Amino acid sequence: MPTFLQLTLDALTLGSVYALVALGYSLVYGVLKLLNFAHGDVVMVGSFIGYGALQAFGGAQSPAVPVWLLLILITLAAMAGCAVLGVAIERFAYRPLRNAPRIAPLISALGVSFFLANSMQLLFGAQQRDYQSYLLSGGSLYFRGFDVDTVHVPLLRIITISSAFVLMAILWFMVNRTRTGRAMRATSFDGEAAAMMGIDVDRVIVFTFILGSALAGAAGVLLGLRIPTFTAIGFTLGLKGFTAAVIGGIGSIPGAMVGGLLLGAAESYTAGYWTTSWSDLVVFSILITFMIFRPQGLLGRADIRKV
Amino acid sequence: MSDTTPGDPNAPALPEAEGPAVGRDEWVARHGERRLTRGGRLGEMEDRLRAVPWWAFLILFLAVASLMPAVEASGYVRRVGFDTAIYMLLALGLNVVVGWGGLLDLGYIAFFGIGAYAYAIFDSDKFGIHLPTIVAIPAITILGAVIGLLVGLPSRRLSGDYLAIVTLFFLELFETVMLNGNQIFGHNITGGANGILNVDPLSFFGHTLVTQHQGIFAVSYYYVALAVFAVVFVALRFANLSRIGRSWRSIREDPLAAEVMGMPINWLKLTAFATGAGVAALTGTIETSLTGSVFPLNFSPTVLITIYAMVILGGSGSQAGVVLGAILVNVLLQVLENPDQARVLFYLMIVVGVLATFRFTRRLAVLAVETIVLGFVIHAIVSAVHPSWATEGHNGFSGLMSHWVLVPENLTPWVGQVAYGVLIASVLGITLLRGWARVIALPPVLYLAAFVWENLMIPNPGPTRYIVLGLLLIVLMIARPNGLLGERRVEIV
Numbered sequence: 001m002p003t004f005l006q007l008t009l010d011a012l013t014l015g016s017v018y019a020l021v022a023l024g025y026s027l028v029y030g031v032l033k034l035l036n037f038a039h040g041d042v043v044m045v046g047s048f049i050g051y052g053a054l055q056a057f058g059g060a061q062s063p064a065v066p067v068w069l070l071l072i073l074i075t076l077a078a079m080a081g082c083a084v085l086g087v088a089i090e091r092f093a094y095r096p097l098r099n100a101p102r103i104a105p106l107i108s109a110l111g112v113s114f115f116l117a118n119s120m121q122l123l124f125g126a127q128q129r130d131y132q133s134y135l136l137s138g139g140s141l142y143f144r145g146f147d148v149d150t151v152h153v154p155l156l157r158i159i160t161i162s163s164a165f166v167l168m169a170i171l172w173f174m175v176n177r178t179r180t181g182r183a184m185r186a187t188s189f190d191g192e193a194a195a196m197m198g199i200d201v202d203r204v205i206v207f208t209f210i211l212g213s214a215l216a217g218a219a220g221v222l223l224g225l226r227i228p229t230f231t232a233i234g235f236t237l238g239l240k241g242f243t244a245a246v247i248g249g250i251g252s253i254p255g256a257m258v259g260g261l262l263l264g265a266a267e268s269y270t271a272g273y274w275t276t277s278w279s280d281l282v283v284f285s286i287l288i289t290f291m292i293f294r295p296q297g298l299l300g301r302a303d304i305r306k307v
Numbered sequence: 308m309s310d311t312t313p314g315d316p317n318a319p320a321l322p323e324a325e326g327p328a329v330g331r332d333e334w335v336a337r338h339g340e341r342r343l344t345r346g347g348r349l350g351e352m353e354d355r356l357r358a359v360p361w362w363a364f365l366i367l368f369l370a371v372a373s374l375m376p377a378v379e380a381s382g383y384v385r386r387v388g389f390d391t392a393i394y395m396l397l398a399l400g401l402n403v404v405v406g407w408g409g410l411l412d413l414g415y416i417a418f419f420g421i422g423a424y425a426y427a428i429f430d431s432d433k434f435g436i437h438l439p440t441i442v443a444i445p446a447i448t449i450l451g452a453v454i455g456l457l458v459g460l461p462s463r464r465l466s467g468d469y470l471a472i473v474t475l476f477f478l479e480l481f482e483t484v485m486l487n488g489n490q491i492f493g494h495n496i497t498g499g500a501n502g503i504l505n506v507d508p509l510s511f512f513g514h515t516l517v518t519q520h521q522g523i524f525a526v527s528y529y530y531v532a533l534a535v536f537a538v539v540f541v542a543l544r545f546a547n548l549s550r551i552g553r554s555w556r557s558i559r560e561d562p563l564a565a566e567v568m569g570m571p572i573n574w575l576k577l578t579a580f581a582t583g584a585g586v587a588a589l590t591g592t593i594e595t596s597l598t599g600s601v602f603p604l605n606f607s608p609t610v611l612i613t614i615y616a617m618v619i620l621g622g623s624g625s626q627a628g629v630v631l632g633a634i635l636v637n638v639l640l641q642v643l644e645n646p647d648q649a650r651v652l653f654y655l656m657i658v659v660g661v662l663a664t665f666r667f668t669r670r671l672a673v674l675a676v677e678t679i680v681l682g683f684v685i686h687a688i689v690s691a692v693h694p695s696w697a698t699e700g701h702n703g704f705s706g707l708m709s710h711w712v713l714v715p716e717n718l719t720p721w722v723g724q725v726a727y728g729v730l731i732a733s734v735l736g737i738t739l740l741r742g743w744a745r746v747i748a749l750p751p752v753l754y755l756a757a758f759v760w761e762n763l764m765i766p767n768p769g770p771t772r773y774i775v776l777g778l779l780l781i782v783l784m785i786a787r788p789n790g791l792l793g794e795r796r797v798e799i800v
Contacts, residue, residue: 035468092735096785104784106411106471107619111780114612118770118777119731122763123724235608239479242472277487284480291461291469 005151007272008265013157013226015264016164020219021241022248022256023171024212030188030251031208033102037109038089040238041116042213045085046078046220047229048120051129053077060132067137071159071225078217086213087206095202113234120231128228160222167218168257171211175253180207188251243287249300258298262286364627365540372533382523389524391637392532393594398617398629399539400586405615406623406793407547408579409559413611414458414474417481418451418584420606422591424485425450427503427601428496440509444592451588452581459580478608485603502602509596518597528597535593539586544626546582555579556624609773613640616776619783622793631791636776643772646765650705653760657753670746678750682711685754689713712757723763730755 002010021043028036053074058064065073093112097105133141133156141156175181186194187204195201223229223237240263242250248259266286270279290297372392376385397419404412425447429438438446458477459470488497497503509516509531516527546552557565558572558579566572595601613636621632642648665671690697696715715722733752740748764771783790 033468035471088735092738093781093785100784100788101409102468103405103409103411104788106468107615108781108784110413110612110615111777111784114609114773114777115781118773119727122767122770122774123727236479239476243476246469246472277483277490280480280483284476287476288461288473291473295469 002272003149003151005149007268009151009153009157010268010272011265012161012261013264014268015261016161017219017222017260018240018244018263019257019260020164020167020215020222021237022244022260023168023253024216024219025242025245026248026251026253026256027184027208027212029245031184031191031205032094032105034094034105035109035242036089036094036212037106037238038093038112038116039212039216040236040241041113041120041234042082042085042089042216043220043223043237043241044229044231044234045116045120046082046217047224047233048124048129048220048231049081049217050074050078050221050224051131051229054131060135063136067141070136075163075218075221078221079214080217082213082217082220083210086209086216090206090209095205113238117231117234124231126231128230129224130228131224133225156225160226163218164222167215168253171215172253174211180204184208240283243283245297246287247290247297249297252297252299252301255297255299262298361544361627362541365537368630369533369537373530376526376529385524385526385529387637387641389529389532389597391634392529392536393590394614394617394633394637395630396532396536396539396590396593397587397614398621398633399536399543399626400583400590401614401618402623402626402629403543403546403555403586404579404583405618406625406629407552407555407559408576408583410576410580411468411471412474412580412583413471413608414477414481415583415587415614416606416608416611417474417478418455418587419591419594419610420481420485420601420603421454421584422447422451422588423595423601423605424497424503424591425588426592426595427506430507430596431503432505433498433503437507440511440596444589447592448585448589451591452585454588455581455584456577458584459577475608478606478611482603482606485606497603500603502600504600506595506599506601508599509593518599528593532593535589539589540626540630543582543586547626551575551578559624612773612776612780616779618790619780619788620790622790625790625792628790628792639775640772643768643775647703647705649765649768650708650761653757654708657756661749661753665746670743674746674749677747678753679711681750682754682757686711686713708757708761712754712761714761718762723759726755726759727763730759 021039024039024042025036028034028039054060054063054070057070057073063070089112093108094105097108141159142154144155145153145158147153175184183194183199183204184207186197186199187201191201194204220229223233241260244259244263245256246259247262248255248257263283263286266282267279270276270282372388375388397415401412401415404410404415426443428434429436429443429447430440431437458474461473485497486500489495489499489501508518509528516531517525518528519525547555554565554570554575555578557568557570558575562572565575617632617636618629619632620636621630622628639652642652661671661674665674686697695717696713698709698714698716730752733748733755737745737748737752764774
């Protein structure tokens with residue numbers, strides 16, 4: 001039986017990755033009012049790019065560069081690759097449908113999701129890819145760290161949690177303290193009015209996809225460092241990501257973080273105290289409860305329908 | 308609205324307008340007018356076809372379908388026919404939700420699974436319950452509809468996106484519950500990953516329909532599926548023509564306006580949702596009675612996207628359309644399994660696509676010559692430099708094509724990966740080009756596409772079929788959201 005502290009550590013690690021995924025959904029939903037079903041698959045592609053970059057630098061056994069630099073480089077590679085992918089998806093699958101009925105881009109997104117997952121399977125096979133992070137500098141990512149009570153907090157966990165929070169802080173800064181961020185907030189508040197005020201809405205949307213997909217790429221690498229990745233993870237991950245976004249309040253950035261952490265907590269405490277196989281059921285119940293009693297989520301603003 | 312009659316004064320007068328149709332706006336009405344004024348032999352033929360009542364088409368279709376086993380008696384054809392009928396049923400059910408109700412139901416396959424599992428539980432040795440078919444099928448259909456109602460309930464006051472989330476999660480949950488259903492408080496209910504085996508075949512009044520007859524698939528199941536299809540088709544047709552069908556279409560077109568007109572939109576959404584779920588559950592029972600077993604992975608999201616591709620390709624909202632879509636997509640999936648047929652299909656689609664884009668113009672001639680010459684030049688150069696890269700000598704069509712497209716004996720994985728990536732990038736890039744630039748740039752892309760198809764996609768039919776379906780959905784939504792037979796809808800802002 002794992003202790004409460006151990007489970008809390010799991011919750012934080014899992015939750016910070018979910019939060020990164022949820023942010024991608026939230027950002028895109030904010031400006032486009034579109035559920036980007038392909039987002040989970042972008043995370044999966046990110047973890048594959050990270051794996052590829054890791055192999056290009058000589059693999060986990062004998063990397064060509066110092067470990068700290070290696071980790072930064074593969075994360076940046078995944079972020080850049082996913083940003084390009086996200087922009088391409090927006091340009092070719094969503095932009096032509098900007099003025100179509102609401103259901104059209106959703107179906108297109110479903111198509112993109114299947115296209116990505118199966119393309120990756122066609123190219124790289126269905127087998128698992130293990131980053132083998134336990135080999136990095138003789139396993140010190142796991143041995144090092146500090147102890148709280150009886151629980152060992154490995155360095156890898158610290159890196160995962162802290163880099164997720166650093167990324168979220170950077171995102172918060174970009175959205176709240178830069179010109180483009182202000183344009184994003186304006187567009188998400190009222191796209192039409194923003195366009196009339198001289199904001200280039202297309203540019204804002206592209207920027208949003210770059211931000212969201214880059215976070216997805218980082219999430220993919222953070223995930224891949226801990227567990228082996230394969231092409232089918234995108235679907236479940238996407239589902240968890242947008243559940244987190246809904247819990248926190250879709251369209252709200254702090255909401256996505258809170259939602260991700262809550263979801264991580266729900267999953268790891270269920271797994272620890274009850275059973276792993278029913279954790280989906282618990283998450284689903286939370287989702288339904290939120291939908292019935294607080295559809296705008298924890299931190300979202302209530303949706304006012306204008307006629 | 309109709310005071311601007313276009314065309315010459317000698318044209319026959321337009322038929323009297325039937326009055327404003329529900330769920331149509333001016334643009335759609337004009338579209339209808341344009342269709343009426345379409346001249347020429349094609350327009351005449353279209354008019355005549357439109358005059359034929361829908362039940363005549365249905366009877367003709369059923370007659371042709373029932374004669375099929377007589378023409379081709381192999382078990383394979385019967386089985387494909389049965390599967391197609393199952394897909395047609397599923398597409399009809401999804402059409403109610405997506406096409407008429409305008410709701411995005413991503414958990415549809417879960418109701419198919421619920422029907423299948425319910426039948427397996429109530430009609431097998433698993434618990435020793437053997438309900439008569441005549442009781443089990445209607446009861447399970449109602450059960451499916453009721454569960455559909457319950458699943459739709461939480462999202463009733465929310466927008467379509469939330470319904471999509473809840474239903475998609477429901478599908479995921481269904482799979483989880485069925486996978487772990489062998490340990491619910493110590494009881495084994497669903498058999499977990501091993502599923503439920505030895506499910507009863509259909510039986511009517513003590514007469515059992517065997518699934519296999521002398522080693523090949525019994526034809527009776529094909530007819531049962533066809534009969535159920537006919538009943539469901541007609542029932543849904545009548546529902547659509549009635550008051551509730553009009554209400555469904557009105558909430559699809561403009562829920563706000565419908566609400567203002569006093570329609571109970573939440574209740575209407577739920578009924579559309581539940582009707583679809585009921586049809587899916589019914590289909591599940593028939594499928595399971597034939598296969599005799601259920602497994603959790605039979606109801607994965609991959610089945611969902613197949614059904615969606617059928618509905619969107621045929622034209623959501625049109626019953627004939629989704630049936631056509633179901634047939635086309637199922638045939639497509641079968642063709643992709645067979646390398647030779649998949650090869651022919653690919654080149655056929657290229658030729659048709661290029662013809663449809665360029666018609667018989669100078670550009671087409673340039674394009675054709677350029678493509679053919681490019682292929683032979685590349686082939687000649689490569690076979691001179693690196694002979695093992697250009698294998699030849701198969702018979703038939705593939706032998707013919709192997710003089711043009713490169714088919715290396717052993718393709719190094721990274722070559723295929725790079726070729727695929729470059730292909731995707733260049734296809735996306737070419738959509739941005741216009742005019743002669745596109746004609747010049749197209750041949751290398753076509754050649755690359757042929758190379759990828761021959762070397763990467765034909766040997767891997769598993770992922771290829773879902774790549775094709777995924778692409779189909781994206782391209783259709785952008786280029787022709789009304790599908791083959793659907794009516795074009797306009798968003799009113």
